[in-house]
Amino acid sequence: MAIDAATVRKVARLARIAEPEDRLEPLAKELTGIINWIEQLNEVNTDGVEPMTSAVAVALPLREDVVTEGGDASVILANAPKTVDGFFVVPKVVE
Amino acid sequence: MSNLTSLTLKAALEGLEAKSFSSEELTQAHVEAVAAAKPLNAFVLETPEKAAEMAKAADARRAKGEAGPLDGVPLGIKDLFCTKGVRSTACSKILGNFIPPYESTVTANLWRDGAVMLGKLNMDEFAMGSSNETSAFGPVVNPWREAGGNTKLTPGGSSGGSAAAVAADLCLGATATDTGGSIRQPAAFTGTVGIKPTYGRCSRWGVVAFASSLDQAGPVAKTVEDAAILLKSMSGHDPKDSTSLDIAVPDYPSFLGKSVKGLRIGIPKEYRVDGMPAEIEKLWEQGIAWLKEAGCEIVEVSLPHTKYALPAYYIVAPAEASSNLARYDGMRYGLRVDGANLTEVYEKTRAEGFGTEVKRRILIGTYVLSAGYYDAYYLKALKVRRRIADDFDQAFEKVDALLTPTAPSAAFALGENADDPVAMYLNDIFTVTVNLAGLPGMSIPAGVDAKGLPLGLQLIGRALDEGTLFSLGGALEKAADFKAKPAKWW
Numbered sequence: 001m002a003i004d005a006a007t008v009r010k011v012a013r014l015a016r017i018a019e020p021e022d023r024l025e026p027l028a029k030e031l032t033g034i035i036n037w038i039e040q041l042n043e044v045n046t047d048g049v050e051p052m053t054s055a056v057a058v059a060l061p062l063r064e065d066v067v068t069e070g071g072d073a074s075v076i077l078a079n080a081p082k083t084v085d086g087f088f089v090v091p092k093v094v095e
Numbered sequence: 096m097s098n099l100t101s102l103t104l105k106a107a108l109e110g111l112e113a114k115s116f117s118s119e120e121l122t123q124a125h126v127e128a129v130a131a132a133k134p135l136n137a138f139v140l141e142t143p144e145k146a147a148e149m150a151k152a153a154d155a156r157r158a159k160g161e162a163g164p165l166d167g168v169p170l171g172i173k174d175l176f177c178t179k180g181v182r183s184t185a186c187s188k189i190l191g192n193f194i195p196p197y198e199s200t201v202t203a204n205l206w207r208d209g210a211v212m213l214g215k216l217n218m219d220e221f222a223m224g225s226s227n228e229t230s231a232f233g234p235v236v237n238p239w240r241e242a243g244g245n246t247k248l249t250p251g252g253s254s255g256g257s258a259a260a261v262a263a264d265l266c267l268g269a270t271a272t273d274t275g276g277s278i279r280q281p282a283a284f285t286g287t288v289g290i291k292p293t294y295g296r297c298s299r300w301g302v303v304a305f306a307s308s309l310d311q312a313g314p315v316a317k318t319v320e321d322a323a324i325l326l327k328s329m330s331g332h333d334p335k336d337s338t339s340l341d342i343a344v345p346d347y348p349s350f351l352g353k354s355v356k357g358l359r360i361g362i363p364k365e366y367r368v369d370g371m372p373a374e375i376e377k378l379w380e381q382g383i384a385w386l387k388e389a390g391c392e393i394v395e396v397s398l399p400h401t402k403y404a405l406p407a408y409y410i411v412a413p414a415e416a417s418s419n420l421a422r423y424d425g426m427r428y429g430l431r432v433d434g435a436n437l438t439e440v441y442e443k444t445r446a447e448g449f450g451t452e453v454k455r456r457i458l459i460g461t462y463v464l465s466a467g468y469y470d471a472y473y474l475k476a477l478k479v480r481r482r483i484a485d486d487f488d489q490a491f492e493k494v495d496a497l498l499t500p501t502a503p504s505a506a507f508a509l510g511e512n513a514d515d516p517v518a519m520y521l522n523d524i525f526t527v528t529v530n531l532a533g534l535p536g537m538s539i540p541a542g543v544d545a546k547g548l549p550l551g552l553q554l555i556g557r558a559l560d561e562g563t564l565f566s567l568g569g570a571l572e573k574a575a576d577f578k579a580k581p582a583k584w585w
Contacts, residue, residue, distance in 0.1 A: 055294035081425060
């Protein structure tokens with residue numbers, strides 16, 4: 001299947017990655033190459049095969065729903081690009 | 096004291112115990128070797144002061160008779176592992192100057208056992224690559240060169256820094272991670288030993304996530320025994336990783352030297368791929384002969400879905416990566432590029448912070464997970480993954496382990512495969528099946544090609560059966576008697 005520039009623009013938007021217009025065509029070509037190569041999977045008969053989601057079959061463990069760590073905002077904020085008064089500062093979300 | 100860097104980890108531990116030298120001396124020798132090896136670009140951050148401090152503490156513990164199993168041994172840490180108070184970037188610009196306020200479980204286990212940190216090792220950005228060329232810090236250069244040549248070769252990837260540092264005697268061992276072959280292929284390209292254990296043996300907590308159902312940590316080491324010593328410390332149950340296995344870790348070093356007589360070794364016929372260099376074919380035959388001489392029984396087996404492993408991987412891994420890497424939004428840590436509104440900040444930050452290959456994989460992952468394509472690609476790949484795992488289950492009814500080449504070529508020149516993503520992906524053709532099935536796999540240096548470059552053989556074991564791999568790996572190592580070292584040019 002061929003991926004066109006419009007699809008790349010849409011996917012880049014979904015992935016929140018700015019791709020300049022002049023990159024869309026080359027990316028479409030690259031992604032088409034990869035997807036065409038991937039499509040050989042259609043040769044495999046997978047009727048009745050359960051999808052494999054985990055390499056080792058183990059039940060997911062449960063734990064008590066209690067706080068194990070935390071209580072120090074300064075640690076959480078230490079790597080933030082911008083903070084004020086113990087809060088993350090983000091661009092305006094609601095106009 | 097310059098010969099201290101040529102010791103194996105095991106010999107260094109014996110020397111420390113015999114008081115032949117101190118950890119301070121051993122560590123200092125390695126700090127100097129690291130500082131003198133800048134042309135290799137193996138380290139992205141050196142921590143000599145921390146190393147000296149840790150070495151001093153190790154000597155004090157040993158003097159009191161409280162030495163741990165790795166006490167005083169200097170190691171390199173792949174930059175994918177978060178280290179408390181020490182910059183950890185996954186070699187991506189988007190993590191900027193991220194300084195973790197926590198320690199990964201694997202490295203915490205190593206420090207618990209007394210190991211000393213020399214610094215952080217270069218790697219492909221977010222572990223996405225097979226040549227170390229996607230690193231934001233530039234590629235690592237393989238300490239090996241073709242005989243008589245000076246072309247810069249790749250050390251493989253993504254754990255290229257780990258493999259190069261061990262091969263060049265900059266550290267006694269290194270941590271690494273393997274999502275599709277990122278421990279084993281660099282080990283093969285550098286004449287070192289690398290093992291990816293069973294999925295769940297090593298905790299993923301504090302290891303920057305790439306593809307969570309495939310990522311697994313393991314060591315790169317100078318010998319099979321060193322790898323066993325390191326893996327024993329790195330492994331173990333961790334409640335902070337829900338996929339970490341709550342199963343006792345065997346005493347891996349005790350499997351070294353155990354007889355391999357009567358073990359049945361499978362040779363998967365599908366691994367004889369077109370275009371494989373004759374030298375690799377020959378080395379494989381040699382490996383078969385060595386194991387026969389050691390008393391193993393050789394059995395041809397079939398893994399019919401082998402050729403579908405790479406395409407399945409290139410759906411599953413990018414899909415998981417696109418989801419995992421959604422966290423890099425420029426708000427809580429790392430790079431932020433300003434924009435007119437929130438969406439623009441996200442888009443610009445991620446455009447500038449991620450490198451070309453990472454973006455490519457995020458786009459593939461987003462595409463295969465997007466509405467209308469989920470069943471056709473992602474679900475299909477998960478079903479093929481099951482068939483690949485079933486192939487191994489059937490093979491392991493007849494055999495105890497498999498023997499294959501590790502990689503389809505020796506180390507290639509930097510820049511050689513840079514223009515064709517699919518050609519680069521083919522590097523992982525023999526290793527990626529093991530990640531999809533969650534099995535342990537080990538690469539052992541077994542010989543050199545006509546140009547004098549190292550080649551590796553891979554052993555694949557049953558889930559949780561790393562022990563048998565250490566026995567077989569030890570037997571292969573002994574038979575191969577691989578003593579070649581890269582001539583120092585850096």
